[in-house]
Amino acid sequence: MSDPARLNPPLGNTDHGWAQPSLTRRHLLAATAGMAVVAARGEAKAADSEPSLSVMLEELPPFSFRDAQGEPAGYAVELVREMLRRAELSPKFEFSSWQRVMAKARGDSAVLIPTIVRLPEREKxxxxxxxxxxxxxxxxxxxxxxxxxxxxxxxxRQYRTAVVMGDISEREMLSLGLDSEQHLDRSTDYGIALRRLFSDRVELLAISRVLAPAMLKQYGYNFADLEPVLKLRETASSMALNLASEPALRHKLQHAFDAMRRDGAMATTIARYPMLSLE
Known part of the structure; x- marks a missing residue:
């Protein structure tokens, strides 16, 4: 008569080496699953810790505009893409009006404005x-x-000059002592301002010399139909972060921006836009 114990060894028996491997496989599977969960949590935590940054753009050729495929393009966009590449950040571009750009910059999230004129009243x-x-x-x-x-x-003072509300050209005209109601015709964008100029509802247009050709082309007008009558002051278009951006983010972007100036990347980029200059 056979020994029942030998025919049916207990599950924990290791004499024949067949029960223990199943336990080992289960342990390995459990350990692997646990490691996967930990890794996933680590990746999620890393993603959460990556600075969130919105890049706010205007339709402002040649600095920023939508290309034929509807993608952000232009000199400032190229600079931002390279700067964020070096800082190992992913760009999130958004086109909007200047009023919306400034409103978002006053919010609690980090905002990068690639093209903004540095003025004393904006300094802080x-x-x-x-x-x-x-x-x-x-x-x-x-x-x-x-x-x-x-x-x-x-x-x-004898005429009405078309300007875009909040634009540097409006500020320049006001700094000359012109009255916003009597001497200026304020529009929300250059499309409206140009329509008013070419329909003789206003006599003059204040705009950057660099922007004017592309802006007129964008809205279906011929720049050759205009002529300059008065030069305004020279300023600098700059790149800026809002104050809600974290110091660590500012440091990363500043480091990348400075490196682009030092190694010639900025000069190489602006060379593709002959109407622009760094100096």
């Missing part, structure tokens, strides 16, 4: 990474309006 409102190009303000009239005679700031 942003963290300034540095200048990216020179800006030359100009007042234009239509060539079809030789009756609009401007040779000095005082002459501007």
């Amino acid at each position: 409102a942003f963290y300034w990474l540095g200048p990216i190009s020179k800006r030359h303000g100009m007042v234009y009239r239509r060539k079809a309006r030789p009756d609009v005679n401007v040779s000095s700031v005082q002459d501007l």
